[in-house]
Amino acid sequence: MFARTAALAAALFASGAVPAWADGLIDNVNGMTLDAKGKVVNFTGLVIDDDGKVKQLLERRDKRPEKLDYKLDGDGRTLIPGIIDAHGHVMGLGFSLLTLDLSATKSLEEALARIKAYADDNPSRPWIIGRGWNQEKWGLGRFPTAADLDAVVPDRPVWLERVDGHAGWANTAAMQAAGVKPDVKDPAGGRVERIGGKPAGVFVDAAEALVSKAVPPPRAVDRDAALIAAQDHLLALGITGIADMGTTIDDWQAYRRAGDEGRLRVRIMSYAAGIDAMVAIGGPRPTPWLYDDRLRLNGVKLYLDGALGSRGALLKADYADMPGQRGLAFVNDTQLLNMMSRAAMDDFQVAAHAIGDGANAQALSAIEELAKDYKGDRRWRIEHAQIIDPVDIPRFAKNGIIASMQPVHQISDRLMAEARLGPARLAGAYAWRTLSQAGVPLAFGSDTPVESPDPFAGLAAAITREGADGQPFGGWQPQERLGRVEAIDAFTRGAAYAGFAEDRFGTLMPGMRADFILLDIDPLLSTPGELRSAKVVETWVGGVRRYQQSEVR
Amino acid sequence: MFARTAALAAALFASGAVPAWADGLIDNVNGMTLDAKGKVVNFTGLVIDDDGKVKQLLERRDKRPEKLDYKLDGDGRTLIPGIIDAHGHVMGLGFSLLTLDLSATKSLEEALARIKAYADDNPSRPWIIGRGWNQEKWGLGRFPTAADLDAVVPDRPVWLERVDGHAGWANTAAMQAAGVKPDVKDPAGGRVERIGGKPAGVFVDAAEALVSKAVPPPRAVDRDAALIAAQDHLLALGITGIADMGTTIDDWQAYRRAGDEGRLRVRIMSYAAGIDAMVAIGGPRPTPWLYDDRLRLNGVKLYLDGALGSRGALLKADYADMPGQRGLAFVNDTQLLNMMSRAAMDDFQVAAHAIGDGANAQALSAIEELAKDYKGDRRWRIEHAQIIDPVDIPRFAKNGIIASMQPVHQISDRLMAEARLGPARLAGAYAWRTLSQAGVPLAFGSDTPVESPDPFAGLAAAITREGADGQPFGGWQPQERLGRVEAIDAFTRGAAYAGFAEDRFGTLMPGMRADFILLDIDPLLSTPGELRSAKVVETWVGGVRRYQQSEVR
Numbered sequence A, B: 001m002f003a004r005t006a007a008l009a010a011a012l013f014a015s016g017a018v019p020a021w022a023d024g025l026i027d028n029v030n031g032m033t034l035d036a037k038g039k040v041v042n043f044t045g046l047v048i049d050d051d052g053k054v055k056q057l058l059e060r061r062d063k064r065p066e067k068l069d070y071k072l073d074g075d076g077r078t079l080i081p082g083i084i085d086a087h088g089h090v091m092g093l094g095f096s097l098l099t100l101d102l103s104a105t106k107s108l109e110e111a112l113a114r115i116k117a118y119a120d121d122n123p124s125r126p127w128i129i130g131r132g133w134n135q136e137k138w139g140l141g142r143f144p145t146a147a148d149l150d151a152v153v154p155d156r157p158v159w160l161e162r163v164d165g166h167a168g169w170a171n172t173a174a175m176q177a178a179g180v181k182p183d184v185k186d187p188a189g190g191r192v193e194r195i196g197g198k199p200a201g202v203f204v205d206a207a208e209a210l211v212s213k214a215v216p217p218p219r220a221v222d223r224d225a226a227l228i229a230a231q232d233h234l235l236a237l238g239i240t241g242i243a244d245m246g247t248t249i250d251d252w253q254a255y256r257r258a259g260d261e262g263r264l265r266v267r268i269m270s271y272a273a274g275i276d277a278m279v280a281i282g283g284p285r286p287t288p289w290l291y292d293d294r295l296r297l298n299g300v301k302l303y304l305d306g307a308l309g310s311r312g313a314l315l316k317a318d319y320a321d322m323p324g325q326r327g328l329a330f331v332n333d334t335q336l337l338n339m340m341s342r343a344a345m346d347d348f349q350v351a352a353h354a355i356g357d358g359a360n361a362q363a364l365s366a367i368e369e370l371a372k373d374y375k376g377d378r379r380w381r382i383e384h385a386q387i388i389d390p391v392d393i394p395r396f397a398k399n400g401i402i403a404s405m406q407p408v409h410q411i412s413d414r415l416m417a418e419a420r421l422g423p424a425r426l427a428g429a430y431a432w433r434t435l436s437q438a439g440v441p442l443a444f445g446s447d448t449p450v451e452s453p454d455p456f457a458g459l460a461a462a463i464t465r466e467g468a469d470g471q472p473f474g475g476w477q478p479q480e481r482l483g484r485v486e487a488i489d490a491f492t493r494g495a496a497y498a499g500f501a502e503d504r505f506g507t508l509m510p511g512m513r514a515d516f517i518l519l520d521i522d523p524l525l526s527t528p529g530e531l532r533s534a535k536v537v538e539t540w541v542g543g544v545r546r547y548q549q550s551e552v553r
Helices: A002-012 A090-098 A108-121 A146-152 A172-177 A206-212 A220-236 A249-260 A275-282 A333-344 A357-373 A390-398 A407-421 A432-437 A455-464 A484-491 A493-498 A528-532 B002-012 B090-098 B108-121 B146-150 B172-177 B206-212 B220-236 B249-260 B275-282 B333-344 B357-371 B390-398 B407-421 B432-437 B455-464 B484-491 B493-497 B528-532
Strands: A023-034 A040-048 A054-058 A068-073 A078-081 A083-088 A128-133 A158-162 A167-170 A190-195 A198-205 A239-247 A267-273 A295-303 A349-354 A381-384 A402-405 A442-444 A516-519 A536-541 A544-548 B023-034 B040-048 B054-058 B068-073 B078-081 B083-088 B128-133 B158-162 B167-170 B190-195 B198-205 B239-247 B267-273 B295-303 B349-354 B381-384 B402-405 B442-444 B516-519 B536-541 B544-548
Touching (some): A023 A054, A023 A484, A083 A442, A083 A493, A090 A220, A090 A239, A090 A249, A108 A128, A108 A146, A146 A167, A146 A172, A146 A198, A158 A172, A167 A206, A190 A206, A220 A239, A220 A249, A220 A536, A239 A295, A239 A349, A239 A493, A239 A536, A249 A267, A249 A275, A249 A295, A249 B275, A275 A295, A275 A333, A275 B249, A333 A349, A333 A357, A349 A357, A357 A381, A390 A432, A402 A493, A407 A455, A442 A484, A455 A484, A455 A528, A484 A493, B023 B054, B023 B484, B083 B484, B090 B239, B090 B249, B108 B146, B108 B158, B146 B172, B146 B198, B158 B172, B158 B206, B167 B172, B167 B206, B172 B198, B190 B206, B198 B206, B220 B239, B220 B249, B220 B536, B220 B544, B239 B249, B239 B295, B239 B349, B239 B493, B249 B267, B249 B275, B249 B295, B267 B275, B275 B333, B295 B333, B333 B349, B333 B357, B349 B357, B357 B381, B357 B390, B390 B432, B407 B455, B432 B442, B442 B493, B455 B484, B455 B528, B484 B493
Parallel strands (some): A023 A068, A023 A078, A128 A158, A239 A267, A295 A349, A381 A402, A402 A442, B023 B068, B083 B239, B128 B158, B267 B295, B349 B381, B402 B442
Antiparallel strands (some): A023 A040, A040 A054, A078 A516, A158 A167, A190 A198, B023 B040, B078 B516, B158 B167, B167 B198, B190 B198, B516 B536, B536 B544
């Protein structure tokens, strides 16, 4: 506020001697944004004010400002709004980036070398945690042992999950820290690998908990490091804002530390991990926008069902590949209404995870019930909305419900979805176009770290419904493909709208935060293959360059 | 930062047309502050810059600035720095102010009328909680009953503690909410008052828990209301800053909400309620100063012993009035060292509650041990430091330990202290002057709500060691009285120093936050009686008037 007034004062006395608060200009770009109504606006220059907001969009013939603090020649590159990921897990992404990943190792020796290097690189970490090993791929002919690990990390506990998550590999220090005794018994549903009758280091299935229960929760410094890693990763992919789906109070404190200390570079729209976290974080209402629109607790994330792969998604009829099974209802209708009204009464936004058509119907019914009492602009969100009974699609539009979907899930899931549902029940599966045409606001995201957060994979999926391998040719259920503008809209303006942020970011219209990316391709003209391999050249958030592609990439 | 630069820019172009960021002036005052070294500085005018900091102190002959945003004529009143309370409980004060207080009621009818009025005034409060009733004072000849309460509050649970805390009075709704059955048995150490064999409404001693266990914890809105009430109360008493001794994560979230929403008016130096709260609030280190120096997590509050009254204070020798009893050690030496080093390793400040001479010696030994490893400006604090073995006093000065003391405790405690310790062990009791002369930095506070936060009672106690009744004449252990300047120092500059805030507030030297009060007396000249009844006319925090005495008081 002061800064704007200062610029005004300076402008009043424009003179060479003034310490001026002038503007910045990004010029010579192939610029594209949507306006507040979703119409495409092109420009070749972007003027940024001293608050980091868009001041003016310039066309080629427009006169450029004379007094500038900085100017960047875009070399004719494409400039679009920064991507908003409408559904991700910021700390989950960060921790996954920091965890030792052994999935590429081809031998036990290579794995041990990587483990040792990682331990050496992280001297203050009390436990070395990793995942991804596979003794079959190593051609080892046996499970690895604690002794193997002790040779490279004798001093600290090491705990490494197998690639499938069905076994864990510990060193001696980890077994000691967990109190695993030499005569430990195999638990029901689990097996302790043994040498000479004593635990050898690998714990299978239910036996994993014998060690994993001792893994300490992340420390605050670990959380801070994860947040830095997540932000670096998102910015390099052109993501300037993200909805964090399931924020704990510890996550929130990490976000606030980053904000307080000037380390919050990505905009986070937070949805608390349940009602208790919502109250702990927000208290009696959503927080204000904090740190120049970089952080806000918008509401709460609630789970209605599980996932399709594990047949946890709640279906209206039996699973096609498992008769008698309809999935898991995480809450009954009364519980759901109670939780949702607890949120709505204090103006918290509700983001309801619903994957199966049963869960989607349950969410829709709950919203219809609550919408009678809780009026106004509520923006109820259904997260994933993967499998919808076509009769339920009109119910989305009726209460302005937002469908928060992840195009890449369609690519990953299609064969499984066909198996789980059978061909007759796919009409409302990943039904982007049908929902959009029914007037349902779409918000697109990635569900990172479940999928890669790369938005160009998401955009390519949205317009092709083909995998990176081009399969199935012409797209799976191609009638649900979106146009390019619609897809970009859902990843920018739509995702911002879903977080009550459409007057702050998501487009580049004057007055909005200057969050934008420079690309090596034009997403409106490039082939799907080019789109999938698009590189972000620069990422700017609030008029500050936060990522720049290095020359050597 | 921008604001200051803006003022500079404006100054460069000083002209009638400029929207100027000029200064404010508080003129015609009997101004007094200490300088950074504790020397008295007098002034008659105070210039405040647009950041709310002191720009200049003016003497009578100094020219006044011409361009001013605002000017206040102090009418010759005394102006001193805002009081800093070095030891209080902000939320505890707030909740005590919001709780229904029946201690002044003279009949059951009067009490019931107050209860009904309070319930009507607080329609959203799920339980009505109160205290202070005394059926003896009412001349009732019996305990009150649930039916008495039901007649005024039938719809919500009511739970009222007796004046001595040894009984609670419930209405029927409270008994139902707590699941008290008609045939409930008296617990060991407790008694359920009965009529016709059924619970009548009053629960004595251990039976209180039958109802009190159902009292819900405060909601976020209750916390916010308590914080508002606490701030109002502190500001009206001239307190502009306070060390909050035992901040929970819920307290902290309330402080942050207030800060985020511009409702934080008093500066809070926070000490977390134990190590877990410290980590939950601060994470890997103390927070930065937030909200223009209005909030910071400095460190952690740790308890070494109990209180003198309940013989929980840890003494080196037996209680004089209970041979064989030496009080309670809350932690052993190893636990204490572990907790203190856990804090110190991440640069959290340690504030150790120690009342008895045994606990003080334990704290001193722990600090001596830790000071070997944790160098630099640590400002170890001992809270209360009430009873100190004279041989231990030099140990305070050795490691720069701060004695954080509450002068009013000496007034309240003296007869009890004589009984508990006997005459021979009082040489190091409430030993303000001895500590000060030994080079120990003093920080004074109130321990509100245990005592009234009124700093003028504290100042009067510090310089007289007499009660409000003038007893004992000449003061208790009068050799420990302080001079007026020393007492004011400990309540301003010393309290700020104890919170690492001496370069931000606590004095009115140029560059410091303009936190000051206007008084109806001069604390350097008034009688102790006048000092005790001093009225704060105005309270300013950061150059903004936050309290003004109303004419009708």
